[in-house]
Amino acid sequence: MSVETAQPRPHLLLLDTASLYFRAFFGVKDLREAPDGTPTNATRGLLDMVATLVTRFRPTHLVACWDDDWRPEFRVRAIPTYKAHRLADGAVDEEQVPDELAAQVPVLRRALEAFGIPVLGSPGYEADDVIGTLTARHKDRMAVSIVTGDRDLFQLVDDAAGVTVVYTARAGVRDAEEIREADLQARYGVATGAQYADMAMLRGDTSDGLPGVKGIGDKTAAQLIATYGSLEGLRRAVADGDPELKGARRANLLAASDYLDVAPLVVTVAPDAPLPDMPLTVPRELADPGTLQQLVEAYDLGSPVGRLMKALDLRPG
Secondary structure: OOOOOOOOOOEEEEEEHHHHHHHHHHHOOOOOEOOOOOEOHHHHHHHHHHHHHHHHHOOOEEEEEOOOOOOOHHHHHHOOOOOHHHEOOOOOOOEOOOHHHHOOHHHHHHHHHHHOOOEEOOOOOOHHHHHHHHHHHHOOOOEEEEEEOOHHHHHHOEOOOOEEEEEOOOOOOOOOEEEOHHHHHHHHOOOOHHHHHHHHHHHOEHHHOEOOOOOOOHHHHHHHHHHHOOHHHHHHHHHOOOOOOOHHHHHHHHHOHHHHHHHHHHHOOOOOOOOOOOOOEOOOOOOOHHHHHHHHHHHOOHHHHHHHHHHHOOOOO
16 A cells, blocks of 8 residues: 655745845955956855755745836835935936945846746836735745845735745844744734734834834834724724824824825735746756856856755756
8 A cells, every 4th residue: 555745835935135135245244256356245145045045944936036126116106205215326216236236236146047046026016026926826825935134024924824034134044033923923012914014104114214103113003003903993093083092192193194095005015016927946957057157157156056056956057
């Protein structure tokens, strides 16, 4: 009698690629250059990070999510200050990025593509929206882990659907924390990813140019969301004259009405960005061994490329 071996549940690992290569650029102190003078620390660091993550999580599916637009027009229309402080001097839509990093971004993207790792972006959307869309598409069929240093993506945490955030900001990639609903409750006093998003809208975020509501920080925002269930529930209570909402707090919430009308358009990641329907499985063979070898020789990437090939269990083409 044959015994069937239970197959592990498929596992999708979504990389917030820019978050990782910025971390690599500022975290990898070895600033060796390629023969043509191009720095390589972000490229080498990113490849090492992916190798570490693949080794730890053993995903069946893997995507490097890309910012086709880091400051989408629909968000800027809603809140003009959105990421405005990150604009390059005199630019309308160009992000301020160190020259030494900007030179590496095309190289590291070519390396990922040569491995056969899907690199997915969507015109007019951020990587966060790509992550939100792929999560919405696949969470009912496989576990989803989102690798990022950005707390904004905590909104996607969903224990029932098996969606976690692998948070790199505190302990780095090697010892990254896995954020679940219990962590959101313990740290922020909110029970779900959706409540985290509502709390974030109330408190605002200076790093993204979101003003929030005057006088409301993390703790107060969490208390209000916990009490009223959601931002919508809180606003309904304000409109209905809830006697618990009075004085300066009520005045500040009313004064922020215009902001709160549009904040969900900015803070909530899109679940429906247009993306091609393509295989997302972890590569079983190199997609472009010739290009990868050229990159190894041109940028001295032999060590990190070898580590990622070993993590993916790939053989030279």
